[in-house]
Amino acid sequence: MVAPIPAFNDNYIWAICDSSGNAWVVDPGDASPVIDVFQQKNISLSGILLTHHHGDHTGGVSDLLAHFGDDIPVYGPKGCHPAITQPLQNSGALTLESKHHKFDISAKAWPTPGHTLDHWVYLLDDALFCGDTLFSCGCGRMFEGTPEQLYRSLASLDKLSPLTRVYAAHEYTLANINFALIVEPENPELQQYAQTVAAERQQSKPSLPSTIGLEKAVNPFLHCTDDRLQRVLQQQFQQPCPEPEHRLKLLRLWKDNF
Numbered sequence: 001m002v003a004p005i006p007a008f009n010d011n012y013i014w015a016i017c018d019s020s021g022n023a024w025v026v027d028p029g030d031a032s033p034v035i036d037v038f039q040q041k042n043i044s045l046s047g048i049l050l051t052h053h054h055g056d057h058t059g060g061v062s063d064l065l066a067h068f069g070d071d072i073p074v075y076g077p078k079g080c081h082p083a084i085t086q087p088l089q090n091s092g093a094l095t096l097e098s099k100h101h102k103f104d105i106s107a108k109a110w111p112t113p114g115h116t117l118d119h120w121v122y123l124l125d126d127a128l129f130c131g132d133t134l135f136s137c138g139c140g141r142m143f144e145g146t147p148e149q150l151y152r153s154l155a156s157l158d159k160l161s162p163l164t165r166v167y168a169a170h171e172y173t174l175a176n177i178n179f180a181l182i183v184e185p186e187n188p189e190l191q192q193y194a195q196t197v198a199a200e201r202q203q204s205k206p207s208l209p210s211t212i213g214l215e216k217a218v219n220p221f222l223h224c225t226d227d228r229l230q231r232v233l234q235q236q237f238q239q240p241c242p243e244p245e246h247r248l249k250l251l252r253l254w255k256d257n258f
């Protein structure tokens, strides 16, 4: 099972737990909420997966190793944190194992530069841990990469099975929907999703995971090949944007200033 451990204002540290009570965590920006939950539920930490170097995704690693044992494996992009024991170098299958535990799960990872240059995502069975690359109804800011890189990265997620569950690292969905409704006011699936998420958030429930199928319907950042988006952007920016990468750049710029 996969469970969110809320951290800071709007981060989720995702914990993936098997039936033996062993768990891996993704992007532990803070150690204390993980330690609290694992103690309450009597769960052992078997490994750590990192998507990129930002402190709100890596800040808890050292304290977790100090608490649970410094022989716990840490997977992540090369150079993203000094504690990494399994640097990600080649796209493809991963074996998730520690000294005491082998995770019986199909695991893959591949690079998705754009938000940062070192960003990677993990697909564990049908669960996608996409860090700050893809959010529900949005995507990460381009701090380091180019629109071309981010476009290719999002395309690598867009082509996954529509049933793939999307575990993004932030609860940004409601704000993203408010922007998406400006861009695509007549998208019926988006309107429906806005109601669903508003009700969930009112009860303080996470809006995640979403699915790739849902994101394809409601997320304007996955609509860059759609000519309807081109028309909206052309009107907003008063410039032609025939290339999907250029549309992504303008859409991101619009959202950054929203």
Ligand SMILES: [Zn+2]
Residues within 6 Å of the ligand: 052, 054, 115, 132
């Ligand atoms: Zn980030």
